[in-house]
Each structure stands twice: as structure tokens, then as C-alpha cells.
Amino acid sequence: MKTKNFLLLVAAVVVLFNFSSCKKYPDGPSFSLRSKTDRLTGTWKIVDGDNYNNDVDITFTFKKNGDFNL
Numbered sequence: 054m055k056t057k058n059f060l061l062l063v064a065a066v067v068v069l070f071n072f073s074s075c076k077k078y079p080d081g082p083s084f085s086l087r088s089k090t091d092r093l094t095g096t097w098k099i100v101d102g103d104n105y106n107n108d109v110d111i112t113f114t115f116k117k118n119g120d121f122n123l
Contacts, residue, residue, distance in 0.1 A: 090117060 085092065099111040114122045 090119075
């Protein structure tokens with residue numbers, strides 16, 4: 054009986070890790086009520102500074118209709 058419970062536990066762990074590793078977007082949420090377009094819409098600012106004081110600030114503004122400004 055112990056062997057059966059152990060195998061069942063191992064199978065459950067394998068299934069759990071298998072489902073947790075499969076995501077459509079690696080950096081995104083695993084579940085969202087907002088669409089891809091709604092998650093992208095808005096103003097995004099990229100700030101990149103290095104050791105040479107070459108700070109770069111880039112701002113993107115994405116609109117819901119697909120247009121964007123840089």
C-alpha cells in the first residue's frame with residue numbers, strides 16, 4: 054500500500070510541475086481577465102543607464118487601435 058501511495062504522490066508532483074512550466078508568455082501572468090491589447094495599451098518608459106552617463110529614456114505610448122508614439 055505504501056508503494057501505491059508513493060507512486061501516486063510522485064505522479065501528482067510530475068503533473069503539477071508539467072502544468073506550471075507551460076506558459077504562453079514567460080514574463081506575463083498565467084491568468085488574466087484583460088486581453089493582450091488591453092495589457093499593452095498605455096505609456097511605457099524604458100530607462101537604460103550605464104557607467105558612462107549615457108542615460109537613455111525612451112517612452113512608448115500604445116493606443117488601443119494599434120497606433121503608437123515613440
